Amino acid sequence: GQQLNQSPQSMFIQEGEDVSMNCTSSSIFNTWLWYKQDPGEGPVLLIALYKAGELTSNGRLTAQFGITRKDSFLNISASIPSDVGIYFCAGDKGTSYGKLTFGQGTILTVHP
């Protein structure tokens, strides 16, 4: 099945640094979502984007829906240790009540 291309695969940063990750696809999505997954838990929705060009913030997180509808990025500002986890992008083509296609994930490690 189709997967989204997410990069980078992993990041090791110092506390306080900003983080940026992105997701690209060869096909168009109508909705882009960003999830975080902690060890032993299911993914938790961070930000949902519904319109091309949309820029949305949730606290220290900012995400954008690419103009072409084939990409999205997530920024985390002033990282803290609890930001550690795996971040997934997901796209929804809007044709089947929320069928999501996920990226491979970005593993974020934050050193205090």
Place this chain on the structure above:
Amino acid sequence: EAGVAQSPRYKIIEKRQSVAFWCNPISGHATLYWYQQILGQGPKLLIQFQNNGVVDDSQLPKDRFSAERLKGVDSTLKIQPAKLEDSAVYLCASSLGVSGGNTIYFGEGSWLTVV
């Protein structure tokens, strides 16, 4: 509000044995999903229900996997017989079922190890 409940959390079985996972979605959510997440990968949709009907099962290995949602609430995912490559986390998720702008909530997952 209670989240998506799944059980068991962990299961270890031998290959060729069978296993069943149970999911109780968030109350009032019409759409229920089963995702398979292999270590190091993103979740992959196995099957999607809208109430008690199947919307999408195109990626479900039907020779060994089956799922049902008989009364449109709880759901069971079964694997019989299990193979080594079935080792994964099986995530159940639910949503209200409104097309477009629909938030999907995930359970904690059922971790399967096939030895």
